Structures are given as structure tokens and as C-alpha cells.
Amino acid sequence: xxxxxxxxxxxxxxxxxxxxxxxxxxxxxxxxxxxxxxxxxxxxxxxxxxxxxxxxxxxxxxxxxxxxxxxxxxxxxxxxxxxxxxxxxxxxxxxxxxxxxxxxxxxxxxxxxxxxxxxxxxxxxxxxxxxxxxxxxxxxxxxxxxxxxxxxxxxxxxxxxxxxxxxxxxxxxxxxxxxxxxxxxxxxxxxxxxxxxxxxxxxxxxxxxxxxxxxxxxxxxxxxxxxxxxxxxxxxxxxxxxxxxxxxxxxxxxxxxxxxxxxxxxxxxxxxxxxxxxxxxxxxxxxxxxxxxxxxxx
Numbered sequence: 001x002x003x004x005x006x007x008x009x010x011x012x013x014x015x016x017x018x019x020x021x022x023x024x025x026x027x028x029x030x031x032x033x034x035x036x037x038x039x040x041x042x043x044x045x046x047x048x049x050x051x052x053x054x055x056x057x058x059x060x061x062x063x064x065x066x067x068x069x070x071x072x073x074x075x076x077x078x079x080x081x082x083x084x085x086x087x088x089x090x091x092x093x094x095x096x097x098x099x100x101x102x103x104x105x106x107x108x109x110x111x112x113x114x115x116x117x118x119x120x121x122x123x124x125x126x127x128x129x130x131x132x133x134x135x136x137x138x139x140x141x142x143x144x145x146x147x148x149x150x151x152x153x154x155x156x157x158x159x160x161x162x163x164x165x166x167x168x169x170x171x172x173x174x175x176x177x178x179x180x181x182x183x184x185x186x187x188x189x190x191x192x193x194x195x196x197x198x199x200x201x202x203x204x205x206x207x208x209x210x211x212x213x214x215x216x217x218x219x220x221x222x223x224x225x226x227x228x229x230x231x232x233x234x235x236x237x238x239x240x241x242x243x244x245x246x247x248x249x250x251x252x253x254x255x256x257x258x259x260x261x262x263x264x265x266x267x268x269x270x271x272x273x274x275x276x277x278x279x280x281x282x283x284x285x286x287x288x289x290x291x292x293x294x295x296x297x298x
Contacts, residue, residue, distance in 0.1 A: 005060040011077035018278025034077035034084035056093035066103030134169035140268030154178035162220035163190035
């Protein structure tokens, strides 16, 4: 077994806790910053009270929250009693081989990386993470659908917009439960995949007609797709669950005017299954750091 990696988590939510504990169990040295309100103490996991308690010059990776870096270099920190700001000078103290790991890319993160010149990995942009995450996303979508509708999923008219990795798992889940699931996508390959799975599809140009009988519409497309000209054709009883990245693909203001229940629900894995979501990310990080894949993928 090689030397343990030294990893610093800067802010985060329950997923970071699971990641830290998983990686610690694998033998890595863990430093947490921005977790003063996390009450559990684990031997071998250091809750740093200040940046001076972190060995920046020895770190193999700095792990940011899934939401990445926000304005003014602020990071999400659910377990901190005060704002957590990622200081540029901390990263400049790290070895050149140190990798910055984030869930997503933001302009603030890209600007910072231009200054510190460190490799970076965006976990949520990886195919393996997206496929694994599609499972808690589908379960979370199903939970919301059951809570927000007054009918059973069985025999419901359910439309799934987009048939990427998450859309595939959602369509399969609802279909197995007996929903009349129909898939809309502009991509011929996705349409072919859906039909190969035995799912009914429709041409995107026919979306206005398709939504007229929809009990439930699940959008996974990160673009403006459910606009006014589409929403006017929805029955008022319909429920829209939009799991695309903010701001979603739905005109929520117009949906509200029409009395249609439309819910923006991004980040479902962390919301409904933080333990599983954290373990998914931790396993990928462990594989990357343990098999020297960082150089290839960063």
C-alpha cells in the first residue's frame, strides 16, 4: 500500500462528510475546514480551526463543494458558523502536483485557476459520476412525483424530456412502475436508445400536442424548453418536475400564473441520498488518486 494522500476539504455539505469518512477509511489523511458545527469527532480527521492547521505544502488534493466556487471566492459551507472564503494564497502554497477537485466549474473557479495554475477535476462532468448519480436522481424524482400528485404513478401519463444518463434511469424507473412513459429528445441517438429500451418516443416538434394529456412532466434538459407557448397546452392538473441545473428549463413564473405546479429540483442526489451521493464521489476520487489518473483527466 502506498503513502496516504493528504486531502483538504474546504466547505461543503453532508456529502463532504461522507466523502471524508470514506477516504479516511481508505487510509488517507483528512483535513476539514469550515466544519466547526459538525459535532462528530473522528480520530484521524482533523477539523481545522484556521488555515494554519492545514499542511498546504503537502496536500495531494483540495476538495471543494459540489457547487464549486461562488462569487468573491465564497464556498458553500453548511457546517460552518461563518462564511468560508477560499484564499488564493492557500492554493499557491500547495505543490504543483496538487489537484483542485470541484463538483462543477464556475467562472470564479476558472479565474482562480488561471492565477494558481493547478490541475482541476470537475466530478459532475464525468460520465461515471453522472451514471451513478442518475440512480438517486431517479429515486428523488419518483419521491417528489408521489408527494406532489394525487394519482398513482401506475398508468400516469408521464413525459420525460431529455434522454441522457439521468433521463434514461428516470424513464426506466417510471416505466417499470407502470407509467405510460414517453420520451422527447432532439437527438437521434437518444431517440434510438429509448426505442431500443422499449419506450415510446415523440418528435420534439410535437411537444405542444404531447403535453395536452400529461399528468407528469419531468425535464432534464438544461435549456429553456417549457416556455409559454408550450405551457399553455398543459392541463392545470399537471405537475412539472424540473431537475435540470438552475435556472432549469421551465418558465416557472408563467406556470404559476396558469396554476400549474412546477418544481425546480436540481441536486437531488445530495438532497435525498447524501450518504450514497458522497460515497459515489469519494470512490471516484479514490480511484483517480490511487491509480495516477489525475494527470490524464485533469
